[in-house]
Amino acid sequence: METTHKQAFKSLGQAIDKANQIGVxxxxxxxxxxxxxxxxxxxxxxxIGSIDIAMxxxxxxxxxxxxSEAVGEFLNPENKTYGMVNTSGGLVGFKGGMPVKSANGIIAYIGVSGGSPDQDFEIATAGSEIQ
Known part of the structure; x- marks a missing residue:
């Protein structure tokens, strides 16, 4: 499904609002x-160092x-997935990345970095559900 700029900006706007609300x-x-x-x-x-992390x-x-944190579960050393973190140009397996969904299913993906993992998750969650 093609992601429209209106959908992307709505997701971004909702995330910005949450970031402002929590002071991140x-x-x-x-x-x-x-x-x-x-x-x-x-x-x-x-x-500036968080740009690559968000992406x-x-x-x-x-x-x-x-x-992203669900992917992180696969990256745990006890799972013996050595090197998986380095695949696909590098994986980031902690909170702050997730699908953006509408009534039609997944329409985009959002990544947030700048606060704690819990704050990044909260901001991303705000941008993950659009109508």
Whole structure:
């Protein structure tokens, strides 16, 4: 399914609103279903080093069609998946990346970085459900 710019900006806007509400300056990425960037913002004073992390979380969610922290469960050393984290250009297996859904199913992927993993998850969740 093609992700429209209106859908991407709605997701981004909802995430920005949540980031402002909880006081986190975040980097927020929205990818289309093929993994190409559709929208991005580095909020004022967001960490530059978090740009790649936000993009990596969104990409990880897209590659496996699940939340980035769920992919992280597969990356645990006790699962003996050595090197998996380095596949596909690098995976980011902690909170903050997830599918964006509408009534028609998955329409995009969002990745957030700038706060704690729980804050990033909260921001991404705000952008993950659009009508």
């Amino acid at each position: 300056n975040a980097n927020i990425t929205v990818l289309d279903t093929a993994g190409h960037i559709k929208a991005f913002i580095r909020m004022d004073e967001a960490f 990596g979380k969104a990409k990880t969610a897209m590659l496996f069609r699940m939340n």
